[in-house]
Amino acid sequence: MKIASWNVNSLNVRMPHLAQWLAAAQPDVVALQETKLEDTRFPDGDIAALGYRSVFCGQKTYNGVALLSRVPAEDCVIAIPGFEDEQKRVIAATIDGVRVVNLYVVNGKAVGDVKYEYKLRWLAAVRDWLAAQIAQYPELVVLGDFNIAPDDRDVHDPAAWHEKILCSTPERDALRAITDLGLHDSFRLHSEEGGQFSWWDYRMAGFRRNLGLRIDLVLVSDALRARCVASGIDREPRTWERPSDHAPVWVRLAR
Structure with missing residues (x-):
């Protein structure tokens, strides 16, 4: 079972790329972030023609998340229960027996900004909700654009990014509080190597120069760790x- 995540940075713009990538990569489940589409404009029919069912939650211009899957999704939840938030950043469903939680984590703008404080509150709410989810669904995958580089191996220039947004200690501590629930960074189960990134700024030839961050993650629960083969x-x-300025990230689970 191949499960992937991709911040497409506007599905309207990137739909041809998504179609091309689905045909080549053949994932069973794909979590999308930053679809930037109201639900009435989501290309459900076009995606169905590619062989995938869709559940989605979006808004105009900003945010937006979706789950695409070869088999129907069940028990879908939109948003963090009990956390009042107009931004469309969370969608979860059970797909082929695996609970999949798709997150588009708040960027935060800058350390100390009001949006940074919102990010930390949002992450705390996500942590509390995921504690309940993992108790209910032991076979759990949490994935998406986390807007946090887990450690300095995931940053092209740790000194330049030290205590900056996406790399600050409170953000990393908030991510660690989530993984401490019994979730594992699937990438690190197979590679300790640094310099592997999933996002590169459009500016300053960021991709060509590999000036990136690894901020797109696929976390797997204890119950799935042994099944995580790649x-x-x-x-x-x-x-x-x-x-998109992000690349797809993926995990393969043995059946």
């Missing part, structure tokens, strides 16, 4: 014309 980052779509 994981990786697919850089190919980042080379295409008018690409």
Whole structure:
């Protein structure tokens, strides 16, 4: 079972890329972030023609999340229960027996900004909700654009990013509080190597110079760890014309 995540940075723009990538990569489940589409404009029919069912939650211009799967999704939840938030950043469903939680984590803008404080509150709410989810669904995958580089191996220039947004200690502590629930960074189950990134700024030839961060993650629960046989980052779509600034990340689970 191949499960992937991709921040497409506008599904309206990147739909041809998504179609091309689905045909090549053949994932069973794909979590999308930053679809930037109201639900009435989501290309459900086009995606169905590619062989995938969709559940989605979006808004105009900003945010938006979706889950695409070859088999129907069940028990879908939109948003963090009990956390009042107009931003469309969370969707979860059970797919082929695995609970999949798709997160588009708040960026935070800058350390100390009001949006940074919102990010930390949001992450705390997610942590509390995931504690309940993992108790209910032991076979759990939590994935998406986390907007946090877990450690300095995941940053092209740790000194330049030290205590900056996406790399600050409170953000990393908040991510650790989530993984401490019994979730494992699937990429690190197969590679300790640094310099492997999933996001590159459009500016300053960021991709060509590999000035990136690894902020797109696939976390697997204790119950799935032994089934996690491969994981990786697919850089190919980042080379295409008018690409998203993120690359897809994926995990393969043995049946």
